[in-house]
Structures are given as structure tokens and as C-alpha cells.
Amino acid sequence: MHTLYNFVSGPLAWIAFLVFIGGCFYKLYNLITLTQQKESFIFSIMSVKYGLRSIGHWLTPFATVNMKNNPVMTVVTFVFHLSLFITPIFLLAHVILWDESFNISWWSLPEQIADILTVVVIAGCCYFLYRRLTDPTVKYLTSISDFILLGIVAAPFLTGFLAYHQLFDYQLMMILHVLSGEIMLVAIPFTRLSHMIYSPFTRAYIGSEFGGVRHAKDW
């Protein structure tokens, strides 16, 4: 069990981070070279001003018509994504790991807050699952891969929560936690979780097209 833990938190973690970072760069490189080859007009349309204007609107809660039309979804989406980013980066246990391994350290969340944010992420996943199962329009668009992706995102938080509270077998839970975190990292560039990488670009492009060419709002 101990060797297994050392393996997943050692070599496997290295591999996961390398695949994650390398994969993200590879995807971006691919996107940019593909644009150069096939749709180079996109570069001439891209505008910093309108790109940021669009991103700004879509990063501000309730700044778009559709966010106002779907208040519950808006609140859940924002809280979910914020918690999803903040928790793993500022969790005390993670910060300590960085400190021990690389001697770098930063501010960390109070443990109780981190615990709440973890529950928020899990609850967010439950809401998305509920929405996928009950809203006929979303259900129609849903494929098995959507459930798998939800599972991939929920797993590190669920196992982290269980491990922190030492429910079930602690060591097994830790292994599962590290492993599921690694699966999520690796999945980001190669599944629809890649919206993390692509969305600033799709948003900036359409913002530029609407702002610079169409002279219209895109929110």
C-alpha cells in the first residue's frame, strides 16, 4: 500500500503534470498553427479590446442576458468553477506538499473554508448531474462521456473530503485521491474539459468578431 502511494504521488504525479502542461501547450500550439494554415483571417479580426470586453462580460456574474435568464445555473456555475480552482491550489495540505518537495510556498486557505469549498464542488457536480437527468433539453444533448467527465471532476474532491475526514480506509482514500486528481489533470487537455484552455480563445474571437466587425454586443 505504501509503495503504491509513493508511486502515485511520485513518478505518476510527475507524468500527470507533464502530460497536463505539455498537453495544454500542444493543444494551443495545434489551434494556433491550424488557424495560420486554414483561417488566417482570424488573426486580422482578433482585437485585444473587444476580446477582453467579451471575456470581461462573461466573467462577471449576471452581466449577460443569458445569465440573468438562468439565475440558478449562473450562481452554481460561478461558485463551482471558483471553488474548483481555488481549493486545490490553496489547500493547506497541497501547499505543504509543494513546500516539502520544491521549497516553494504560498498562502493557504483555512481548513474549514477549504472543507466547505470541497463540498461546494461536489454539490455543483450533483446539480449538473441532476440537470443532465431532469432537463429534457440537456438530457437530449448528454452522452455517456458527459457523466464520465462529471465523475472525473467530482472524484478528487470526494476522495479528498473522505480522506481529510478519515472516513473509510485513509491510506486507500489518499491513493484514490491522488490518482483521481492525476486523471483529471491528464483529462483536461484531451477531453471536453479542454474548454478550460479553449474558452478564452473562442470567447475572444467571437467578442472580436461581434465588436470589431459586426459592431454589436455578444452578451
Next chain:
Amino acid sequence: MSEPEKAITDDNLERCLAGLTKERIKKAIDQVLTKESGARLKAYVETCVHCGLCADACHVYLSKDKNPIYSPAGKVKRTIWEMIRKNGNVSPEFIKEASIIASTECNACKRCVMYCPFGIDVAYLMLTVRRICHLCGMTPMYIQDTAHSHAVTMNQMWVKDDEWVDTLQWQEEEAQAEMSNLRIPLDKEGSEIMYSVIGPEPKFQAYLIYNMAYIFNAVKADWTMPSTPGWDNSDMAMYTGDNEIMGRVKREHFETAERLKVKRIVMGECGHAFRSVYDMGNRWLGWKMPPIPIVHAIDYYYELLKTGKLKIKEKFKKKVTLHDPCNVIRGGGLAEKSRYVANALCENFVEMTPNREHNFCCNAGGGVINCGPPFKTKRVLSNRIKAEQMKATGAEVLISPCHNCHSGLEDINHHYKCGLEIKFFSEIIYEIMEKPGE
């Protein structure tokens, strides 16, 4: 509840279905997905998280009792996702269905683009599907005929060269009864303005050319119209996915303006033609923006009213509301100018809700009305939401500064008994302007 639809038969789709092979389909899909399209398609397909937030943007979805298959992403699922998932190995029946979805259930109005958190352009995806269907020969008959007309005559309505000039001279003569020195100057080199229209104007709406000729003469504009092919700014090839013909038609239009050495092109009250000259056709030809400035009629009226060149005798009295055509409002940013013109012309102007960029589509544009009679009932039944929006204004007159919108709204107006009178700006201007010599 939406009304039930009857089965639709389109002769060209049936004919194509009989002869289409899986090899041809595979070749067409491979060509479009791997050779022609690039980063946008890739990013859009890989980014969509199937959240369904685009659904409420779509007039078809809303009008069909929120049936999931009509949501923008639902239409993508039924077409391009399947083509990608099966690596192009889809059946002729699938291509027929894809053609119907992309050509008659989506107007490429881009309203859903404003509702997608990632800004995924479903209209672009649907036009990509139409392109694939075009390469398979699977395009609804009526719009295909229109594209053929573009290819042969460089105009949309099989108008012959002599008929075109004859129509202009006929309207000139008619108008001279009202303004004796009125001219429709043909091929006047070095004019400030080339005025271009769409094929249906000489074909069956010649009075619109009359109105515009009257306005140009009244404001003493330095204008001309070409006597040669290139006079038509419309473009249904753009909507069938026949990009090659789109390019030919647009080149002819721009080159005609170059030959006449005009400073700018003013175009009539048409939406899709604006999209073609301002957004799609020019880019196919390698121009980021049109090589010659394009001024849509709304913009031109705005200029005439703002500078005081066009004088109004008495404002239009009836209660008026305004439709925002996608291609000039979401596509050209003319929302405020359109309102300026409406307020300058009309005493009692009320907004419909939602409006400006968020206005509901007419369900005629994007080539849908051009798919013709087989799809008319479906088109009208798929836009109940627009009828409700129109009725709620309580207006007597609806101004629609776009030909496709105009015709589509007329059908909806009739079917749902909205009781509105639908007009172009030019009709109101002609009615209430100060007329020289009066």
C-alpha cells in the same frame, strides 16, 4: 402548443437520395472537415460541454414547445457531431435529414452565439453542414434553383440583361409622371454612389426601385445603377454552401462598382445581401472588409435625415414597431441608427421585446424562405414566438428593413392573424417626405 406539421417532400432531395453513394458522402465530409475547415470547427466541437444554455435563444426551439431536437446544440448533435463521430460514414438518408435541419430549421441568425458561454458559433456549424450537403448535391430544390440562377445570370431571379435595363427605364418613366426631371442614371462613371438591389426587386417589387429613385433624385444624390450583371447584391449561393458561386457573384458586384469608379455602394433594404458583401463574400475573395465601402439603406437614410438632406413633410401617424434583422443589427451594428430613422419618420414608435441584438429572428432569412413552398408551413409553424412578440406591441405597422424578414413576417402575420401592416422604411419615407414641386 405548436400545431402539428405534415410530411414534406422536396423533389431535389428525393432525386439526390436515389443516386447518392456512401463514397461520395465520405469524400464530401472529409473534404470539408479536414481540408476546408480549421481551428474554429475544432475548437467549437471540442469546447461544447453540452450544457444546453443556447436553447432559449432559438425561435424554432421556443416555437416548437422547447422540443430538445430544435435547440441549437440539438441541431449540431443531429448533424455535425454524428458526421465526426462516424468519421464521415453516414447514410444518404442521414445527409438528407442533415440538409433539412441545416437549411430549414436554422436561419444562421447567430442569436444563440450570444447565449453560449463560450461564444460557439452554431450558425457557422450549420453553414458547414450545408456546405457538406452541397458537395453531396443534397440541397432543397427551390434554393438550389436560385443558386443556379446566380451561376448563370449573376442575379437571383433569372432576370435577363435586357429585362433589367427595361425595368429600370420603365420605373424611370413611371416616376417622371411625378417628377419630370427624374433620372435613373445608368453606368454613370465616377458617381459617388452605386445603388445595388436584390433580384426580387426588378422581378416583382419594382415599386421599391421607384421609391429609391425618387428619394435619390429628391436629395440630389450623385448616383448610378449598373446596366450590366453585377447589379444584384443578393447571394443565395452563400446559403447553399456553394462558396465558389458566392465568390463569383461577389466579385462581379465589386468589380462593377470598381468599373464605375464609384466611391461607395449603397444597397437596398436587404439583410442577407449585406452579410454577403460585408461579412462572407468579401472574405471568400480575400478581403477582410469590403474593397469598396458598403452602406446599408438604413445607414443611408440615417445620413440623409441627420444631415437634413431628406425633409419630412409630416411624420407618419400610425403606431409603428420595428423588426431588427439579424444581418444588419447583429451583423452590422445598425440598431441605434435604425431607431433614429424610425423616430425621425414616425410619431408613435414602440419597441418590440426583446429588441436590438436580442430580437427574435423572422425564420425566413438564412435561405430558409428560399427553400420554397414545400417548407412554408413548417417555417410559419416554427415561429409562433415571433407572432406573439409582434402582437404584444399593439402596433398597426411593422417596419422590416430586410427583404427576407419582410416576406417571412408577412406569412407569420397572416397565419397568426397579427393584423399588422408590414412596410419597408423606403415606403414610409416616400409617403411622408417633402416632394419637390408639390
